[in-house]
Amino acid sequence: VSERASDPFADAYASDDEEDFAFGAAPDLAADLAGAEAAERTPDLAAGEAAGAPEDVDRILSMLQEQKLFEPPTGDAVHWAPKKDAPKTGTKIALPLGVVWVLGIALAAGGWFGWQYMVERKETQAAALVEEASGDAFRGDHKDLIDAERLVRQARELKPIDREGTRLMLFVHAQRALEDGAFEPGYLRPAVDRAGRLELDTSRVKAAEAILAYAAGNAEAGEAARTAAAEAGADDPATLYVVGRLEQRLGEEEAATEHLQAALEAEPSFAAAAIGLAEAKVDEGQPAEALALLDGVLERHEGHLRATLWKAYLEADDSEAEAALASIEALEEGLRQEGAPTDLVLHALTRARLLRRLGRTEDAEAATEAAASAGATEPRLQALVAMASRSLGELGRAQRAAMAAVSEAPAIPEYRKLLAEILVERRDGVRALQTLAQLSNDDPEVLELSARAALIVGGDEALQAAAEALDAHLEGQEEPSTKMQALLIRIRVRTGDVRRALRDARRLARQAAGDADAGLAVAEAALAAREPRLAIDALERVTAAAPDEAEGFFLLGRAQRMAGEAEGAEEAFGRALELQPTHSEARVMLGYLLLDTGQFEEADELYQELARRVGRSGTGRSYALVGRLGRVEALLGLGRVEDAKVQLENVRESDRELPTVKLVEARVALADGRPGDAVSALRPLAQSEGARPDVIALFGDALYAANETRAAAEVYERALGIDEAHPESLLGFATVLLRGNKAREAGEILDRAAAALEARIRPPRLTGQLYTLRGRAALEDGDEGAAREALRAATEIETAPAEAWFYLGEALAGANSPEARQAYETYLEKAPEGPLASRARRAIR
Structure with missing residues (x-):
């Protein structure tokens, strides 16, 4: 086992x-x-020759591969071998990476130090640009300010967060807003906004905010910013300059002079401050000091354009005209490139003054027009344009420029007085009084202008106020002014104290012999007292002493018209209009004179021109109304009743209740055969207290035409009680007497009428009426020879009454039947529907 x-x-x-x-x-x-x-064990196998030798891995693997039990790998061992056995592949970077790191650190350090150097260099360049721009800004010509702005922008590109450059830009734009002549505060808004982003809280920011506030009409905010700027910038010349210039515009002359002087002391090269101070000296009546300041600017800044132009302007009246004109015209080419509106205005006005001295009036007017259209809105420049235009008689342009000056700087009294004086010369008393209402009568110039404007207006309230102010002024004077005394006398004439005024005027004329103002007072009192010869004598002396004063010739025309000197009166009115084309009263009186002398076509043309004018007369009536009513009178004189009715129909409804319109309506109604309408229109006018004889006599004519004979006689007698030599009343009363078969009494009245017509200017129509009435009286007395003589004289007058032909036929009927027939026929041609038409037709059957 x-x-x-x-x-x-x-x-x-x-x-x-x-x-x-x-x-x-x-x-x-x-x-x-x-x-x-043990019995069955076999011996061990022989180990072979290779026993104990190292294994042949490749052979084994080949054998296994033959048996298809193994397939050798095809990729790199690094992909399948263990990590520790895998061969090392790729590029070795440790050393290069180390080198790169070393170089990177070195370059970063070098870049940082280089960047610091570059920033420092840019800041140095930016500071140099700002410094250069500062010099340009203090030089202050328009070209210099443009250059300064350009330099500051370049500096900003080099150093975006540049507080000093922003402060300087505020100063540059403030100068442009205040000095270029066209007040454009819009320049300042971006600079102020940028200062806010940089959190600048300097006096220059406050000064710029003050300019913006005043430009927007916010006086309260402007005052607060201006006060803050003055307190914070007591040592900054730029701030002191801006504050001073603003104070000049606000009428604070004393404070302005103080701040401008301080700015100039802090920076003696500050040209704009010196020029502003020079302007203040001119306002104070010290031109020599102004010229000294300008000379100082030119010494420091050779060729300074603005200072050169101001100096040329101030010296234009005293320098040699031809040489000065050549010098100023040599600057014209450069002005197109480098001039601001201020420079253009000064150049044009200097040329205008020099051209006027040389007698080149048309060229001077063109230069003044160029100044007015240069685009300047600065009030001082507008006032200069107004004065130049006024001196050339261009009162319309002068008024526009003066109104612009008052609008831009309402607190400066001088501009208001200039505008009021121009308005008085243009006989615009109503606007003159409105302009002066904000000024005190303690100023003698204001008092004088107010009195003159009140005389033009003629209203009881204005006259009474002027009289009280003049009385108060004269009581406090040890040596009263002749001009003020004369104005008071003229105002008393208008308020009704004629005899006292005439006595005081004669006394003043003796005390100030040859004085034109005293002569005007005597003349106006004499006219009110109906002593035309005395007035003519006084005015002939006045016009000789002051031949360029239109007022003297205007009053002379009135006096001569009153004296019956039609030709002299027409010449005097014409001269007044020649001297002062805008004298509306002279034009209206000339129109009356043309109507009086029967020049109806000429009167119609004059009133047509007057009706086209825009505005109001000195008494407050529009020129359109005065012209239209005058045209109605002229058309009635020409017998064009229908045309007259059309003109009257075009009178505005708001004007129809005016007494003058009612009077003209009555004349048209009488001419149109509507005596009842005439009586209705005239009754309130004729029965009012202080009614003029002309109005009362016309009311009598209307009553007579309406067969109210007895009432007409009473009205005529009332008119004669006011003016016993009133021609229309005498003729009307004689007509009533003849109708009552009182030829003898009528003859006496007609003799008085004849004398009145010789002494007074009346249209030929009234002379024809006189001859007609004399012929009728002679017929009633049985004196046919005298009747024929008188009636033939009447029919020779084109505008004589049609009745003259009828009564001539009556006078000729017994002696010359063919001539009598012709006379009747002529009457019927002239008045086919007249009151005597039926009798005329029976006579020629």
């Missing part, structure tokens, strides 16, 4: 019998088996 157990192949050869036997053996089986095995 032991051997079998040691032989692993024994079981393979054992039989079933042996197995059975083994399991059925007796108890002494072990001994028997041992004997049997």
